[in-house]
Amino acid sequence: MNxxxxxxxxxxxxxxxxxxxxWDGVIEHLATGGSRAVAMTLPGLDASDxxxxxxxxxxQAAAIIDLIGQPEIGSEAVVLVAHSGANGPVSLVLDRHPELVRRVVWVDSGPVTAGTSFASDLPEDMVELPLPPFDVLSAQASLDGLxxxxxxxxxxxxxxxxxxxxRQPVELTNAARLAVPTTLVCCSLPSAQVLELARAGHPMFAALAEFDDLDVVDLPTGHWPMWSxxxxLAQVIESAAFRTS
Known part of the structure; x- marks a missing residue:
């Protein structure tokens, strides 16, 4: 018997x-559904550090690897859920240890193209970037639903x-990352538009075309679906986590 x-x-x-x-709201719904979930704060985003x-x-990548390498977390390959700018460190994790990841779920995000950085033009003397005013932020990312x-x-x-x-470029060398099953959750742009941009080689989406096993889900809302x-979102993540192909 299996x-x-x-x-x-x-x-x-x-x-x-x-x-x-x-992720508090999403964690609550995942727990109600019986899923095991843990949210982490990346290095650099802990106000007490x-x-x-x-x-x-x-x-950041090293911290993720340390977490998913713990026996109580990664005894079975984990499902990594990366929202927005978490795509940089998560892309590095896929490159370094694809065997530790059962599936990656990109939430209004996507894998990074090798050699690119989020803001290469950020001045070297800018130590950190505070959250912009919302009228500025809304010109870059949708606040719909908040x-x-x-x-x-x-x-x-x-x-x-x-x-x-x-500023740091994401250096990727391991083609095995491309075999990790991948789910793309499209929120502020519909999946049809995202895939069209990927096929056209748009730098923000081009890496999607390289992945072997890509599943797309539309969840229309703004850029922060964990709140809207x-x-x-919990249901989409849970469904993706148990996909076998």
């Missing part, structure tokens, strides 16, 4: 300015992003 597959641990990693707290502004992409309370919490808890994280549609 034994049931072991339940994977879902590791949730939020994007710029955010910590584990950003006196050295946080000096943290790098390599520090309530005034969501925005107030975002502003109150946001931690400035280390400049080194934003937490229950629906």
């Amino acid at each position: 034994s049931a597959p072991k339940q994977p641990t879902i590791v949730l990693i939020a994007g710029h300015w955010l910590g584990a707290w950003a 006196p050295e946080r502004a000096t943290r790098t992409l390599h520090d 309530s005034p309370a969501d925005l107030d919490r975002f502003r109150a808890k946001a931690v400035p992003e280390p400049g080194a994280v934003l 549609r937490p229950r629906d």
